[in-house]
Amino acid sequence: MAEGEKALLEVRDLRTHFDTDAGTARAVDGISFAIAPGECVALVGESGCGKSVSSMSVMRLLPSPPARVASGQILFEGRDLLGLSNAEMCAVRGKDIAMIFQEPQSALNPVFTIGDQVAEAYQIHHAGSRPREAWEKAVAALRSVGIPDPESRAKDYPHQLSGGMKQRVCIAMALICSPKLIIADEPTTALDVTIQAQILDLLRTLRKEHNLSLLLITHDLGVVAEMADRVCVMYAGKIVETAPTRELFAKPLHPYTQGLMRARPEPGSSRHGRKRLAVIPGLVPAATQFKDDCRFRTRCPLADEKCGSEPALQAYDGEHCAACWHTSAAGVQAWDARDAKGGPA
């Protein structure tokens, strides 16, 4: 986000912890990011990095206990969502901030028609509206997300629709109250690649039409390349790198980001000769075992004694920040050296 621009959503030093029998799991451990009006920011990372917990914390959808926001602020248009009462939060959810989930089949209620479900979202935030009006709004919303023949499809139940159509219904439901921010948590992960292309295209069009801000949670760097203006790479509860999308792909600074990019199979590998894929050895530490060191050090080719203390996010090149003591081109060389040695399979 450019200097001086006013953020729509600003998350400051958010820590969401879970109290478990095995100790406190620091699933999200001090992350900060901001989204400008109309901007698409991606949180990218692998399973368990805390990206979904971050988005659920913004929506305040995590059950407490066991979840607990240990610190931080979530400022939406300058107002801290963490300070709101449940009733006030209900007025924000769905109205100002809406959410799209990974699995459309479990996000929809199987015993109501899709028209009823989309209309319900409208009625909740428009007390006193007539059912007829809500139904018409629902049909219009279904039409705007590309559902053919929405008047009659609105009377269908979720099981009568395919996965892609169900995801369109969820998007219609998210859009019906004209929110300013949509949080999409792996919106295309459960879908086939041609349907994924349709849904991403739809999200792009809607963003433009409504000047929507989008917080996109994904593990897929390809989806990030397609959609995001800015990226935050998460690892073990922390943001380890953040940059405008182009810069991140052109010059990843953190060794983890570099490793992730290199682990993807190269297109054209069948023509240019197959190489072994670069791997990131080892496993992510358990969330209950996080220490105050660099959490990537056990898997990092650059790790040394310096990494025993935690690196902060530092700006390297304008808006390009990384949290690493050794951030440089040395990372790429270290990966190359490790691959040449033929690291662990």
Add this chain to the structure above:
Amino acid sequence: MSEPNAVSQAQAAPAGQGGPLVEVKDLRKHFPIRRGLLSSVVGHVKAVTDVSFHVGEAETLGLVGESGCGKTTVGRSLLRLVEPSSGTILFRGKDITQLSNAELRPFRRHMQIIFQDPYSSLNPRMTVEQIIAEGPLIHEPGVSSAQRREHVMELLRRVGLPPESADRYPHEFSGGQRQRIGIARALAVNPSFIVCDEPVSALDVSVQAQIINLLMDLQAERKLSYLFIAHDLSVVEHISQRVAVMYLGHIVEYANTTDLYADPRHPYTKALLSAVPKRSPDDVKERQILGGEPPSPISPPPGCPFAPRCPIAQPECSKKLPELEQMGAPSHFVRCPLVK
């Protein structure tokens, strides 16, 4: 349906080696739909229709397509985990479709499978050692338990798991580690052919790379043949020598990997490749977004199954199913007369 002769000949004659390891001819699987008190058959799910291909020694054939295209049914039919409705499956030249279960047993040790979901494919009540040793216990009954344990240890080492894993249970492992257990289980009976049914789809990208490397190393060491089923086109390109693209139960394109990715012919293959997200934001990509969704395999459209979504469809496409025809490279086959 009969393939043109050119296809059958080309498919029957892979490079050297004297005959393919696995050869599938006109494989068909239509699942009956039963309704009512008498369970009368009211229709069929036409999951796989007249699919033919071969897999050579130490070769990987990639099978790609979207959900419901029948790729998993093909994989399971090869091992007769699903009984084919018709067609033949030759393993080293012997037709295994007509064998009784007892006759099939000696073949089973040569043909193994690795499943997609590393969570549901391992019995939670068995230790890793029991899981891996179950196959050898059936196929090599005479072996002492000490030797068997030694064998399990060796397999664990090979797939990159610590020896103490043997006495643990599946729930103690991560997704990637479980997939390693699944691989060790498949290897335990020394197979020559493994069906890999979306083995990396459930894994994170860094772990996915580890498993792909492992599969490729094992192939080089043991001269394994793979049928690699996946929906991720870049993974398939990386691991396969040849690729078959399926749509609604039919193979629509079948070629060497290099030819398929450099010169995709069938409109569906083109659409599939163009739908893959960009690798980096600066990539220029010809974007062709397919409208609609695959039709139901219960009532597939007449003629070409892709015609209703096809950007270049002509009226005659809906009249007759096109044949797989050779186009471009000698071993490149496409089921679309319009792109000739």
